[in-house]
Amino acid sequence: MAVVTASSGTDAPPAAAAAGRAGTLRRSVQRNLTAHGFLIGAVLCFACFQWYPMVREVIMSFQKAKAGRTTWVGLHNLDQIVHDPSFWPAWRNTAEFTGLALLFGFALPFVTAVVMNELRHARGYLRILVYLPVMLPPVSSLLLFKYLYNPEYGPIDRSLQLLHLPTSGWLQSPDMAMLAVVIASTWMNMGSATLIYLAALQNIPGELYEAAELDGAGLLRRVWHVTIPQTRLVLSLMLMLQIVATMQVFVEPFILTNGGQGVEGSTTTVVYLIYQYAFNFSNYGAACALGLLLLLVLAAFSVIYVRLNRRLES
C-alpha cells in the first residue's frame, strides 16, 4: 500500500510507479490464490454434493432414464406422479403427520419448558432426561417403539388389556397408525425444542411478570401477555423449522410401518413415495419430479412465513 501512495506522487518517476502497481497486482493475485486455496476443498464438496445435485434434480425431473440413456420427456414425469393412486394419499398423510406432529411436537415442548422454568430444583436432571432420546440412534428408538406397539405382546396393549381398557393394535390399525408414528417421533425429537424454548424463557425479564401481576393479571393471562409475546420470535422460527422438517418425515414411517403396508398405505408420506420411486422402481425421473414438487410446497411455506413475520414486525 505504501508503494502505491508514494508512486502516485508527482515527482516519482513513471517507471517506478508502474513497477509499484505491478507489485501490488502480484501481491493481490497471490493473496487471492492463498485465500482460494483455503476455500477450494469445501467448495469442491459443495459443488459435488449440493450445487450439482440441485441442478440435476431440476433437469432429471424432465427426463426419463432407460438402459443408461436419458431422454427429455417434458412434463411426463409430473403427469405420471399426479395420476399415481398413492399421490394424494401421500400428501394427505404428510399433512396429517405435520398437523399432528405440530399439535404434539410444538405445544408439548413449550408447555414442558414453561413448567421446567418454574422449578428451582432438579432442572439439570430434567434437561438431561428430555434431551436423552434426541441422542439415541433413531433406529434403536424406533425398533423399541415397534416392540412397544406390537398388538400381540407389546407392553402398551398388554397393559391396556390388564386394565380392561380397549386396545387398538396401534401400527396395525389404519386409524391409529399415524398417531402412533407421531407419538414415537415426538418422544424422539421434542428434547431440542424444549431446550431452545427454555433458553428463550430464561431471557424474559422478571419485571415484566411483576408488572403484569400488579395490573392484576392471573396466571394464564401472564402466559398470554408476557411469556408468549416475549418468546414470539423463537416460537415462530421453530414453527417454521418444524413444518419444514416434519413434511420431510421418512425414517419413522419407514421403520415403524414400512409406509403403512397392510393398512392401506395409511402412513405412506411424500418422501416415502420418493424413496419408492427411486430405490424400489428405479424411476429417478418421477422421484425427482416429486421432490421438486415438495420443494415448491416447502418454499411456499417459507415465503408465507417471511411475509407474516414482516407484518408482525411492523
Place this chain on the structure above:
Amino acid sequence: MSDTRTLVNPAQLNRTLYRAALILVVVAFTLAFLGPLYLLVTGGLKGTTESIQTPPTFYPHHIEASNYSDAWSRLNIAHLLLNTLWYAFGALAFQLVLDVAAAYSLSKLRPALGNAILGLMLATLMIPAMVLVVPQYLTVLDLPLIHQNLLNSPWAIWLPSVANAFNIYLLKRFFDSVPQELLDSAAIDGAGPLRTLLSIVLPMSRPIIGVVSIFALVNVWKDFLWPLLAEPDPTRQTLNAGIYSLSLGVPENVLIAASAISAVPTVIFFLIFQRSIMSGLTAGSLKG
C-alpha cells in the same frame, strides 16, 4: 439465573404445593423418558416365552443375558460399531480441516467472490435435505468429471459431510469476532495465513470447534437413510443402518437387545459431553 422472577411469584408460592408439583414433574418426566429406555434394556433380557406372555412382566423373571451376546454376534455389532466410529471420526477430520479452512478464508482472507460463494453455500440450507437424496445418490454412483464410484466406500460419507453450510456459518461468525489487529501483528512478525490460523485463530476458537465437532459426530451417528443408500453392503454400514438391514428374521427380543447395545455409546457420549451438547444446541439455533 435461578433467582430471577418467572411466571409464578415465588413469594406467593405455597411450599407444599411447590414440593408436590416438583415431585409430580420429576416422576412424570422419569416415567416418560426413562421408562421406554427401561423397557428397552429389560425387553432385551427377557426370554422368548417371557417376552410374549400375558400378563406382561415388568421386570425379567428369568434373565436371559444370552440375548445380548446373541445380538452382538448375529448382527455383527462389533463390526458395525467400528464402521460407525471410522465414518464419524473421518467425517469429523474432513469437516474440521476443510470447513475451518473455508470459514477462515471467507472471514479473514476475503478472496474475490467470497461473499457470493458464502451466499451459494448458505442457500443450500434452504433446500430440504430429502429432496436432494436422489441426485446425491446418483452423484455418488458416478462422481462428476473423475467418474469414480464411491458406493461402499467411506468417502461417500466423509465428503458430503463437508458440504455443511451450517458449520461454515457458525465458524465464520466466530472467526469474524477475532480482532483483525491480532492477525495484522502476526503478519508483521512474518506469520503466513496458515501459521496465523493454527497459532492464533484456532486456539481462540476452542468453544466453537467443540460445538462443530460434536455436531459432526452426532450427525454421522444418527443418520439413517444416507448410510443405508451409500453403503449397501451390510458389512460396511453404520450401526443405525446395519441393525435395520440385518434385522430380518431376528427374534424380537434379540433385536431389542441389539437396539439397547447400539444406544449405549451415544448415551455415554451424551452424559460426558452433555453440557457442551446442550449449550451448542441453543448457541447454534438461536442465532439463525
